[in-house]
Amino acid sequence: MHLELQCIPRDPWTVLALRGDLDMAGAPRLRQEVARLVAEGRTHLVLDLRSVDFLDSTGLGAVIGALRRVRSHDGELLIACPEPRLRRVFTSCDLDRVFVLHDDVDAAVGAPA
Amino acid sequence: MHLELQCIPRDPWTVLALRGDLDMAGAPRLRQEVARLVAEGRTHLVLDLRSVDFLDSTGLGAVIGALRRVRSHDGELLIACPEPRLRRVFTSCDLDRVFVLHDDVDAAVGAPA
Amino acid sequence: MSQRGVVELLIPARPEYLQLARAVVGEAAAADPSLDPERVADLRLAVSEAAANAIEAQVRSGMDERIRLRCDLAEDQIEVEVTDRGSGFEPDEVAELPAVESPERLEHESGLGLSLMRRLADETSIQTSPDGTAVRLVVRFVTAGDDT
Amino acid sequence: MSQRGVVELLIPARPEYLQLARAVVGEAAAADPSLDPERVADLRLAVSEAAANAIEAQVRSGMDERIRLRCDLAEDQIEVEVTDRGSGFEPDEVAELPAVESPERLEHESGLGLSLMRRLADETSIQTSPDGTAVRLVVRFVTAGDDT
Ligand SMILES: Nc1ncnc2c1ncn2[C@@H]1O[C@H](COP(=O)(O)OP(=O)(O)O)[C@@H](O)[C@H]1O
Ligand SMILES: Nc1ncnc2c1ncn2[C@@H]1O[C@H](COP(=O)(O)OP(=O)(O)O)[C@@H](O)[C@H]1O
Numbered sequence: 041m042h043l044e045l046q047c048i049p050r051d052p053w054t055v056l057a058l059r060g061d062l063d064m065a066g067a068p069r070l071r072q073e074v075a076r077l078v079a080e081g082r083t084h085l086v087l088d089l090r091s092v093d094f095l096d097s098t099g100l101g102a103v104i105g106a107l108r109r110v111r112s113h114d115g116e117l118l119i120a121c122p123e124p125r126l127r128r129v130f131t132s133c134d135l136d137r138v139f140v141l142h143d144d145v146d147a148a149v150g151a152p153a
Numbered sequence: 154m155h156l157e158l159q160c161i162p163r164d165p166w167t168v169l170a171l172r173g174d175l176d177m178a179g180a181p182r183l184r185q186e187v188a189r190l191v192a193e194g195r196t197h198l199v200l201d202l203r204s205v206d207f208l209d210s211t212g213l214g215a216v217i218g219a220l221r222r223v224r225s226h227d228g229e230l231l232i233a234c235p236e237p238r239l240r241r242v243f244t245s246c247d248l249d250r251v252f253v254l255h256d257d258v259d260a261a262v263g264a265p266a
Numbered sequence: 267m268s269q270r271g272v273v274e275l276l277i278p279a280r281p282e283y284l285q286l287a288r289a290v291v292g293e294a295a296a297a298d299p300s301l302d303p304e305r306v307a308d309l310r311l312a313v314s315e316a317a318a319n320a321i322e323a324q325v326r327s328g329m330d331e332r333i334r335l336r337c338d339l340a341e342d343q344i345e346v347e348v349t350d351r352g353s354g355f356e357p358d359e360v361a362e363l364p365a366v367e368s369p370e371r372l373e374h375e376s377g378l379g380l381s382l383m384r385r386l387a388d389e390t391s392i393q394t395s396p397d398g399t400a401v402r403l404v405v406r407f408v409t410a411g412d413d414t
Numbered sequence: 415m416s417q418r419g420v421v422e423l424l425i426p427a428r429p430e431y432l433q434l435a436r437a438v439v440g441e442a443a444a445a446d447p448s449l450d451p452e453r454v455a456d457l458r459l460a461v462s463e464a465a466a467n468a469i470e471a472q473v474r475s476g477m478d479e480r481i482r483l484r485c486d487l488a489e490d491q492i493e494v495e496v497t498d499r500g501s502g503f504e505p506d507e508v509a510e511l512p513a514v515e516s517p518e519r520l521e522h523e524s525g526l527g528l529s530l531m532r533r534l535a536d537e538t539s540i541q542t543s544p545d546g547t548a549v550r551l552v553v554r555f556v557t558a559g560d561d562t
Contacts, residue, residue, distance in 0.1 A: 042285050042444075064318045065281035094288065096314050097382050101375035108372045125307055132385050133378045134366045155296075155433050177466045178429035207436065209462050210530050214523035221520045238455055245533050246526050247514045271426030272480070273434065278419030286421065286441040293434040332420070 042066060045073050050086070053118070053149050057088040062099035070099070074106040083115025086148050090120055095129045107139070118148040155179060158186050163199070166231070166262050170201040175212035183212070187219040196228025199261050203233055208242045220252070231261040271297075271339060276332040277317075279324040279350070287317045287335055294337040295344055301407055308386040309344060309405040315379040316348040316401040323352025323399060343388075343406040354394040419445075419487060424480040425465075427472040427498070435465045435483055442485040443492055449555055456534040457492060457553040463527040464496040464549040471500025471547060491536075491554040502542040 043066030048055040054077060060066065077085060087103065089095070107117045121127055122143040130136045142148035156179030161168040167190060175183065190198065200216065202208070220230045234240055235256040243249045255261035273294045277283035288310045295306045313335065320333045334349040363377050364370045384390045389404035421442045425431035436458045443454045461483065468481045482497040511525050512518045532538045537552035 042282075061285055063281070063284055063314065064321070065284060094285075094311075094314075096284075096311060096318065097378035098318060098376070100378060104372055105375045111372075125304075129311065129382075132382055137366045138371065155430075174433055176429070176432050176462065177469070178432060207433075207459075207462075209432075209459060209466065210526035211466060211524070213526060217520055218523045224520075238452075242459065242530075245530055250514045251519065271428065271431070272424075273426070273431070274422075274424040274480070275438070276420075276422040278421070280419065282445050283419070283421070285444070286438065289437050289441045290423070290434065293437045296433070297430050332422075 043069055045069060047073075047077070050145070050149065053084050053086050054082040055086045055088050055145055057091065059091040061094040062089070062092050062102070063094060063096045064098040067098045067102040070102040071105055074102075074109055078109055078113055078115070083110045083113040085110055085115065086118045086120060086145055088120045088145050089126060090122060090144065092121075092123075092126060095126050097129075097133065100129060100133060100135060103139070104135070118142065118151070120145045120148045156182055158182060160186075160190070163258070163262065166197050166199050167195040168199045168201050168258055170204065172204040174207040175202070175205050175215070176207060176209045177211040180211045180215035183215040184218055187215075187222055191222055191226055191228070196223045196226040198223055198228065199231045199233060199258055201233045201258050202239060203235060203257065205234075205236075205239060208239050210242075210246065213242060213246060213248060216252070217248070231255065231264070233258045233261045273337045273339075275335040275337075277335070279321045279329070279331070279333050281318070281321060283333075284314055284317055284321070287333075288314050290335065291337060291346060294339055297339055298407075301344075305405050305407065309346065309403065312383045312386040312390075312403045312405075313346045313348060315383050316346075316403060319379055319401070320348050320350035320352065320399065323355070324350050327351075327353040343404055345402060345404045347400055347402045349398060349400045351398040354396050354399050357392050357394065421485045421487075423483040423485075425483070427469045427477070427479070427481050429466070429469060431481075432462055432465055432469070435481075436462050438483065439485060439494060442487055445487055446555075449492075453553050453555065457494065457551065460531045460534040460538075460551045460553075461494045461496060463531050464494075464551060467527055467549070468496050468498035468500065468547065471503070472498050475499075475501040491552055493550060493552045495548055495550045497546065497548045499546040502544050502547050505540050505542065 043060040043062060046057045048057060110117045119139050119141055121141045127141055130141060142151060156173040156175060159170045161170060223230045232252050232254055234254045240254055243252060255264060275290045277286060291310050291313045292306060295301050317333060329351045331351045336347045338345045360380060363374050387403040388406045391402045393400045423438045425435060439458050439461045440454060443449050465481060477499045479499045484495045486493045508528060511522050535551040536554045539550045541548045
């Protein structure tokens with residue numbers, strides 16, 4: 041498959057690191073993984089998109105879904121996404137107004153909520 | 154274009170460093186460049202294939218042509234080609250018996266003739 | 267450098283093949299190394315969105331045919347047409363999403379594709395009927411000097 | 415992981431498009447991540463040789479049509495067929511090259527393609543007539559355990 045996911049605990053956060061293409065083929069796996077984590081009570085997630093090569097609107101949809109899901113469990117979702125080309129996808133959909141895009145995971149978890 | 158060439162003098166040798174795909178599209182450029190160098194009297198060449206991603210039989214033909222051309226001017230042609238996948242192309246055509254494949258340029262110019 | 271031509275690709279209507287579709291657009295564009303990589307990336311994304319919609323449409327209508335991509339690299343533009351045999355739609359009747367500021371916005375995980383395509387391509391035209399849809403995307407090239 | 419299917423590519427009969435042909439073979443094979451990368455590399459080279467011959471044949475016979483690649487990824491093998499509309503040839507009458515040891519060997523800069531294909535693919539079959547040639551290349555997969 042073209043998308044790899046890795047979970048790294050970083051209390052109180054759980055970092056979900058993605059690698060590859062977050063597109064229509066990969067999005068279902070992100071949805072599943074987020075559902076699994078939230079079911080385990082891990083509702084404070086950092087999506088690490090630093091190694092994502094490609095993001096499309098379906099991938100973005102899965103990110104929106106993840107935000108909604110953690111929030112509905114009083115959790116939060118942070119995003120590390122330094123790559124301008126990927127940031128442009130958020131911007132083109134005006135979603136930079138919904139998400140704060142951090143340069144890396146440290147900056148994300150260190151930022152004021 | 155998919156093939157880039159760079160000439161680096163390294164007396165008494167001239168290193169011809171290739172980058173990209175040495176295939177039917179790139180081979181004519183190698184032929185031209187070798188013809189130009191030999192015409193300038195640079196008949197001792199090192200073909201640096203370390204950054205070549207792909208080699209086909211036409212590319213190999215251009216390498217054979219280069220060897221013939223420099224030899225017909227009492228020159229010599231050395232080859233730096235460490236990558237197993239590329240070496241296999243030489244081997245599959247039994248051309249490892251015609252060329253010595255060195256691991257890098259230093260090894261090539263340092264090797265006994 | 268003006269070696270131009272038409273490349274055509276047929277892929278099964280399955281999401282795993284989107285990556286291949288994008289690769290072909292990227293490689294077809296690479297035939298002209300003077301193209302701005304940013305614009306090529308925009309085109310790859312726009313085409314990927316169109317192809318994703320094509321796949322969805324065909325799966326929905328149960329068609330087992332392949333999706334067709336036709337890339338035409340011309341002197342000053344690249345044009346990609348994505349054709350499916352799904353049952354078509356009314357582009358003007360696609361519902362608008364709630365404003366990003368509104369809380370309901372998060373209820374919507376889809377519906378971004380068409381607007382993204384229109385933003386990324388210089389020209390987007392859609393021909394659609396109950397027999398299928400063809401989406402034509404054009405990205406025009408500006409020479410390095412014109413590009414700001 | 416057994417999402418299989420047929421991918422087809424049409425390219426102009428020009429050497430600049432060989433890279434695209436190779437990329438498509440590589441990407442089509444990537445749909446099955448269990449494939450041995452070495453064998454995929456072998457197949458890419460074999461297909462590239464076949465496509466180079468197809469391009470040459472068509473240019474020689476002045477045909478402006480496109481070259482067709484058809485990749486069929488099945489359970490245990492990948493098959494690629496390269497079709498041209500050149501004027502065909504007699505595979506059995508292709509002259510053999512001088513032995514590598516002989517000095518005349520260096521006189522020959524071409525003529526390696528067919529034998530390379532045959533060495534790299536598990537199966538090579540050529541159908542040729544004055545109307546064109548189809549070269550079918552098959553690489554079979556062994557599961558990781560069987561591979562030595
Ligand atoms: N090629 C197509 N064939 C049929 N319907 C389509 C096609 N492209 C788009 N549509 C319709 O337009 C809607 C909006 O598409 P889009 O903006 O890409 O968002 P999404 O695909 O995420 O729903 C789709 O849900 C679908 O109903
Ligand atoms: N698709 C084809 N159509 C017509 N002739 C072909 C085709 N493929 C191969 N040939 C003939 O077979 C010869 C040997 O091919 P090959 O071993 O690939 O070496 P090369 O292409 O370098 O000459 C070619 O020179 C050509 O005459």
